[in-house]
Amino acid sequence: MPSNNLLESILSSLSNEVRAEVLKLISREGPLSFTEIMKSLDMNPKSDAGKFGYHLRMLTEAELLRSDESSGKYYLTLLGEDVADFIYGVEDAVRRKKGEMLVRTSSLTIEPFDRKKIVDALMREASVPRKLAESISKETEDRLKKLQVRYLTAALIREFVNAILLEKGLEEYRHVLTRLGQPVYDVTTTIKNAAFREYPSLERVHALAGDAVLEEYMLLKVLPRTIADAHLCGAIHLNNANYWVLRPADIQHDIRPILEGKAPADGTGLSLPAHFSPKTLQGALYATNCLLNSTSICVSNSQSLGFFNIFLAPYIKGLKGNEIRSILRDFLYDLNAKFNGILGSTVAFNVELEIPEFLENVKCVGLDGAGGIYGDYYEASLRLLEAFLDVLKEPDGASKPLLNPAVFVKIRKKALVTGTAKDCLKKAYRLAEKWGTVYFVNHTLPWQQDNVFYNSDLSRVDSSWKDWESGTLRVGALDNVTINLPRIAYESNGDDDRLMERIRELLELSREALSIKRQILEERIFSDKLLPLYRESIDGSSYFRLTDSPGIISYVGLPEAVRHHTGLDMADSEDALKLATKIVGLMDNYTAQVAPSMRLLSSSITFEPAARRLTSLDVAGGFLKPKSASGSTEHSNLPLTTAIPLKTRLKVEEAFQQITKGGHLFDIRLDEPFPTEDVLANYTKRIVETTGIGLLTFTRDYTYCWHCKSISYRFRAKCPRCGYDGNRLVLYTKTFGKYKPSKMWGIDDREFATTHQRFKL
Ligand SMILES: [Zn+2]
Structure with a gap:
């Protein structure tokens, strides 16, 4: 057939829809028989056969189709394939034309x-x-x-x-x-880098992807543009941005409603096997563990138990010392299995060396009222505490420390002179010497009020708000807004008024952010019903006392800001120190003025490392030259990397702790040879009796060798016992106030651990 005739016959064979469908069908499905094709096209093999045969002949004559003699099936020629593709293309074009995308x-x-x-x-x-x-x-x-x-x-x-x-x-x-989400590239990077950034965990990868969306949601939808912009440009830092719209940072539990059976530990009673009100120490500790486990996803940072050894003291009746230790050991192993640091939230126990006056006549709960009053349990509370400190001091089966909980030992006036309390304190010093996981609370200072609790993120609440119950139990830091002090100093150009004015502005902005956080939590708890325990009604109020819970305003870069503003160093200039206390004092006054409409507290502690981000934004904003940009000081009022004598640090820290009622820590990082427990005891006693320090801890560095399962003190590149020098040597120290093995260190932790000064007492 001449070529122009062929074209004509192809075009005319396409002028019919049935023939076009046949080509498409065979191109899609491969060779088919006469009847198979008819069936697929919904034609009747009897009545339509004649007409259909005509269609097939036309396609064959146009050289688009051929039949295979042996199988009797029709298949497409190469030309037929091309034409079938052409039909698909035309159809796509038509669909687009018609808008059928x-x-x-x-x-x-x-x-x-x-x-x-x-x-x-x-x-x-x-x-x-x-x-x-x-x-x-x-x-x-x-x-x-x-x-x-x-x-x-x-x-x-x-x-x-x-x-x-x-x-x-x-x-x-x-x-x-706008849509929230991450570029494909970012998600890939998260997955690929997860194991190198910190302890490898699938949950962490999943969490990071979700974090990105919820942080953007906070910035775009929840906070006004002024606050979101202040965070983005680095004037302030909103801590826990990933969970800002979902949960508070902390909670200070009251375990009494759980022991009494008034509230199920998970808030609903549905997800946990529920005990009756426990009658034994095991039962009481099991209920406590349920509470901590189920609440671990309801806080961003940490949970704390107050009066741990007092509220549980009635349960040790009739138990011998080794029985108590054995029960506590099981409890602490369970606790450490759950709070292993991978998902971030941690636990603190506040323990007492005496029964505070306000608790003496309070009826014990949990033993059907048969327990009497807490005042009857002084001796028992100390016995329980001694056993607890003993067990915490023991290494685990592979010679590693139990890092949870962080223990806050509260030293009230009587404890330094009473015999039994002194024995307990001695055990606390031994724990400090062995693992460093203990913190000493100086409760003799008037500003510590009747009661004070610290959490393991070092946030602090006291009973100056209402009373010891409403002020310190079932409350928790809503969250923390950090003010970038160096930025303010750069912007103020040495002008005192401008400096103070700008701080006031940012305090106001922080208050607004925290007030929004409170509203958001109210929605999450009461209308969205996402935090069932917090909503549970206990004696007429919800378990989480939302309006009694404080918002925290903290700062970074105090020494840098002061140096930029005055040219002087806080460590050796009275004037510089005066300006620094004026700045922090202004924050403290501001938080006091906002009460009672909102509970706010100022703090020298951020909940997450913020200085690196803020300093890099100072550089990006042209406030700081890249060369001079080491991160601002955080977690301390004096730079921790420079050799400032311990005495000077003590003096400076003392000036600030009483005006940072939302959180502070005097972290005494000690060198080897480490002081004996007696030296630690004397030093602590002196601090409690003669200084304004409210919270201190001793930090000891140690190295764990996985190879021979032994601990050696200070950081080591090689195990002194077996000579192992591989990557299974794990370093331990406090970074940002909390012990963490080097497997879990992020970049900021590593820098904190390796560059900060150590001292001798
Ligand atoms: Zn070894």
Whole structure:
């Protein structure tokens, strides 16, 4: 057949829909018989056979189709394949022309493009007026058609809509319509780097992906633009941004409602096997563990138990010392299995060396009222505490320390003179010498009030708010906003008034952020019902005392700010120290003035390392030259990397602890040879009796060798016992106030651990 005739016959064979369908069918499915083709095209093999035979003949004559003699099946020629592809192409073009684009939606279905959905979304999500929504949707459709996009996703359509909104100057609508999420590249990077950044954990990878969305959500939707911008540009730092919209940072538990059976430990009673009100020490500790386990996802930082050894003292009746230790050992192993540092939240126990006056006549709970009053349990509480400290001092089966809980030993006036309490304290010093996991609370200072509790993120609450119960139990830091002090100093150019004015502005901004946090938590607890235990009603109020819970305002870079402003160092200039206390004093006064409408506390402690981020933003903003940019001082009022004598540190720290009632720590990092327990005891006694330090701890560095399972003190590159020098030597020290093995160190932890000064007492 001459070629122009062939073309003509191809074109005429395509002029019929049935013939086009036959080509597409065989191209899709491969060779098919006469009847198979008819069936697939829904034709009747009897009545339609004649007409169908005609169609097949035409396709064969146009050299698009051939039949195989042996199998009797029809197959496409090479020309036929090309023509079938051509038909698909024409159809795609027609579909696009008609607007029939297919879209992969966010609920993972594939649907034809539907302009109405854009109209609906604009009206539902951003309250765009209908007429405007119609016009925007039409424009979006036209532009997408022109582009001939092959793979259309709901996300892409949204980007188009947003671009059009921007072009039309409708930025406010765009703001609420935007999508939250991460670029594909970032998610890949997270997965690939997870094992190198910190302890490898799948949960952590999953969490990081979710963190990104919820942090953006906070910045875009929950906080006003002024606050979000202040965070983004580094004037302030919102701690726990990933969970800001979901949960508080801390809680100080009251275990009495759990022991009494008034509240199920998980808040619902559905997810946990529930004990009756426990009658034994095992039962009471089991209930305590349930409480800590189920609350671990309801705090960003840490949980603390107050009066641990007093509230549990009635349960040791009739038990011998070794029995108590054995029960406590099981409890602590369980606790350390759960709070292993991988997911971040930690636990602190506040323990007492005497029964505080306000508790003496309070009825014991949990033993059906048969327990009498707590005043009867002085001896028992100390016995329990001694056993507890003994067990914590023991290494585990592989010679490692039990790092949980962080123990806060509260030294009230009587403890330094009474015999039994002194024995208990002695055990605490031994624990300090062995593992360093203990903190000493100087409760003799008037500003510590009747009662004070610290949490393991070093936040602090005391009973000056209402009373010892409402002020310190079932409350927790809502969260922490950190003020970047050096930035303020750079902006103030040596002008005192401007410096103070700008601090006031940022305090106001921080207050607003924390007040929003409180509102958000109220929604999460009471209307979204996401935190069942917090909502549970105990004697007329919810378990978590939301309005009694403090927001924390902290700072970084105090010495850098003062040096920039005055040219003087806090360590050796009275004037510099005076300005520093004036700055922190202003924060303290501000928080006091805001009461009682809101409970705010100022703190020298951030909940997460913030200085690196803030300093790099100081550089990016042109406030600081890249060369001079080491991170500002955090977690201390004097730089920890420079050799300032311990005495000077003590003097400076003392000036600040009483005006940082939301958190502080005098972390005494000691060198080897480590002082004996007697030296630690004398030093602590002197601090308690003669200084204004409210919280101190001794930190000892040690190295654990996985190879021979032994501990050696100070950081080692080689095990002194077996000579092992591989990567299974684990270093331990306090970074940002809390012991962490080097396997779990992030970049900031590593820097903290390796660059900070050690002292001798
Ligand atoms: Zn070894």
